[in-house]
Amino acid sequence: MDFRQIQYFIEVANREHVTDAANALHVAQSAVSRQIFNLESELGVDLFIREGRNVRLTPIGKRFLVHMEEAIKIIENAKREVEEYLDPEKGTIRIGFPSSLAAYTLPTAISAFRELHPEVKFQLRQGTYHGLIESVIKGEMDMALIAPLPKREKKVKGDILFMERIVALLPSNHPLAGQRSLKLSELREDSFVLFPRGYILREMVVNACQEVGFAPEVSFEGEDIDAIKGLVSAGLGVTLVPEITLIDSLPRSTVKLQISEPRVDRTVGVIIPNDRGLLPTEQLFYEFLKKFFTRLGGFDNHF
Known part of the structure; x- marks a missing residue:
């Protein structure tokens, strides 16, 4: 079982269509079908039920998908960690935010940060209050701007910005x-x-x-x-x-x-996971956020 097989399997499982998965992966349909066939042969089980051009996961396929998605996250995080230790100035920060902070607060902070660190990249995701907390806990996001700062959630920690x-x-x-x-x-x-x-x-x-x-x-x-x-x-x-x-x-x-x-x-604050440390680029932005809003004196007196 190799990394490509896992990628192809996850794409087909989520789209439930081999052709659509191949298009999304920019490879030939035959290549996707062959990798899925090889994966099933290696495991000795059918991961999909074929229904014409469509496919759907078997019960064991559904369980396998959960583990493979977790494995991909671990692999991607490990790769990011190595890259960022080699050069924290070129890392990627995944940050969530609510719609109320989308128009001014987050763009202002990112713009100021990129003046100092122009090669750092951002992956942004808008979400609801509880959804943002959950995404940080699950590791889907590295951190989130949030309002108000949660007080009783033990799996995240954070700081009030203003x-x-x-x-x-x-x-x-x-x-x-x-x-x-x-x-x-x-x-x-x-x-x-x-x-x-x-x-x-x-x-x-x-x-x-x-x-x-x-x-x-x-x-x-x-x-x-x-x-x-x-x-x-x-x-x-x-x-x-x-x-x-x-x-x-x-x-x-x-x-x-x-x-x-x-x-x-x-309160408006930033939350990070309580059970794992931030990568160097993430830590760089986290510390920047706290200093940035302190220098502004908070937004409470900014109008």
Whole structure:
């Protein structure tokens, strides 16, 4: 069993089609079929059930896939570790982030880092709060920017980079639009535009509203911060968003108001796995992030 056989097997297993796998691998279909046949012959079991041009894994094939995907990760990490020890300035950093940090926070940090280390590469993955934590635990990501920083997750550790203020975003024709700030309780009769259940920003908004005695009526939901801002812009409700997501410009026909009571904010931090060390390039960026936001004095006073 060699590395090529494992690669071909995983590609066919995920696509359930030999031709599609061959196209993705940029090799002839006959080459993929031959490697799969050799692998099955070596193992002495059928890994796939053939159904015309399609294939699907046998029960033992499914178990074999799990082990082979883990093996590929180990091999790739070992190769990266060797390459980075030879030259940490040319390594690759895999980092996850939520949509609320995608437009400004992460690009600003990466841009500043690459001025110092121009040959370092990044693999970026956007995800949900709990998905980002899980990807770091599983080793799919080296680290993740996250907000708020988790307090009770023992499999990751991290550092707070800055405190982020949460503000109200209202349609410009809203009765409170002319004010400079508002009390959250003044929005108790409004319809809200929020992330779906399970998203951490929704939990924060709901908890803040409950703190002042009401449960927000959610009229629309969006899985992306820009979609939520767009719905408010269309006059379909109000929302609370991290102030940093409005740093470049306000959506048309909206106003931003500070929340005077209660103050709503969240920690923004970076998490890394607790059970394994960072590779040299990863450590370089991790230490840079902590110093970078310290020099900025946090974003809390940056507006």
